[in-house]
Amino acid sequence: MSGRVRSIVLLAIAGIIVVCWGDGAFAHGVSRRDAAFVSSVSGPAIAPFGYLGAKHMVTGYDHLMFLVGVIFFLYRLGDVVKYVSLFTIGHSLTLMAGVLGDIRANAYLIDAVIGLSVVYKGFENVGGFQTLFGVAPNPRVAVLVFGLFHGFGLATKLQELALPARGLVANLLSFNVGVEIGQGLALTAVLIALTHWRSRHGFSRHAFAANALLMTGGFILIGFQLAGYAVNR
C-alpha cells in the first residue's frame, strides 16, 4: 500500500513539474527575469537554447510517451542505455540535418508519424506483432528509425523560432544538448516510477492496460495531427 502511495506521489511530482514548466512560462512577470538574463548574454545564446531544448523534451508528451513505451519492458540498465542511445543518435542526426540543411518537413505530418511511433511501441509491448502477425520488426532498428522522425519533429520546432544565421551551429548544439538533458531528466522520473510499479503485484496485468492506453494516446496524436494538416494546408 505504502509503495503504491509512493509511486503515485512520485508520478504526481513529475506531473507537477511538467505542468508548471509548460504553464509557468506564460505566467505574468516570469518573462522579465528571463529577459534580463537573455539580454546579458551576447553572441550565441547557449543557455537559452539549451533551456528551450530541455523544456521541449520534458513538456513534449509525444516524445515522452514513446520513451515510456521503449523502456517499459527493459529491466536491465544496459538495455535502457542501448535503446535510448539509438533514439538519441536517430533524433540528433535529423535535428542537425534538418536545421543545417534547411530541410522543412511538414510539422503536422512529422508529428503524426511520431504518434504512429507511440502506437507501434504500445502494440509491440502487448506482443501484437509476434502474436497476430508472427513476425516482429527489429526493435532496435525501429527505435532508430522513429528516432529519425522525432528529430525532424524537433527540427520543425526550432525552425519556427526563425533562427538567426549567426551562431546557428552553437545554438543548434545547445538545443540538442538541452534535449538530451531534458530526456535524461524525464527518463529518470519514468524509470523511478516504472521500477516502483514493476515491484507491485499484478504489474503484468496493469502493463497490458497501460500499453493499450499508450496505443490510445498514439492514435489520438495521429488523428490530432492529421486533422491539423487537413485544416492548415
Next chain:
Amino acid sequence: MNAGATAPSRRRIAMATLLALCAAVAILFVAVLPAEYGIDPLGTGRMLGLTALSGTVEQVAPSLSASVASAAPEQSVAMQQDVYEVELRPFEGVEYKYRLELAAGLVYAWTASASVGYEFHGEPDGAPPKYFDSYNKGVGVEGHGTFIAAKAGIHGWFWENKGATRVKVRLRTTGFYAKSTEYRDGDRIERRFPAAPPR
C-alpha cells in the same frame, strides 16, 4: 520484448488494439477536434463549450448583461485612436492596457512580426491585487475584435516573445478611453489622451 509476462492471447491483443482505436476516435471527435480546430460534427464541442477554445469562434469578452447591452449608454469619454508599437527581446514580455469605463467600447487589431504568446485581460476596479479576468489567450501573430467592458477598470494585452529573435508588436485601437498604461521592465508608463482629439 515482453519478458516476464504471460503472453496475452491473439483475441485479447486484437480487442485491446481495436478498443484503443475506438477510444481514440471517440475522444478525438468528442473533445480534441472541437477544442483544437473547431471541427464539431457531433455537436459535443458546442454542448461542452469546447469550441470556444479553438479560436474559430468570434473572440469576444464575457457577454454583457442584457440590460447594459440594450441600454446603449452614451459615453462620457471622447473617442480616441491609438497606435502602440513595441519591440520585444527574446523572452521579454510587455503589457499595454486602456482605462475603460463600464460599457465603453474598444475596436482593436494587433499584429506581430513573429509568433508571440498573448493574453487579453482586464483588471476591474476594486479587485484584489493580482486579480484579473482573462478574455482570451494563446499563441499567434495577430488578434482583432470588438470589446465592450463589462466592468470598469483597465483592460489590455500581455504579449510575450517566446522565441529567440526580436519580435515587433503593433496594436491599433479606436475606442472610448482617456488613458493607457504600459508595463515594461518593471516600469509603468502612463499616457493621457486629449479630451477632444484633433479633427
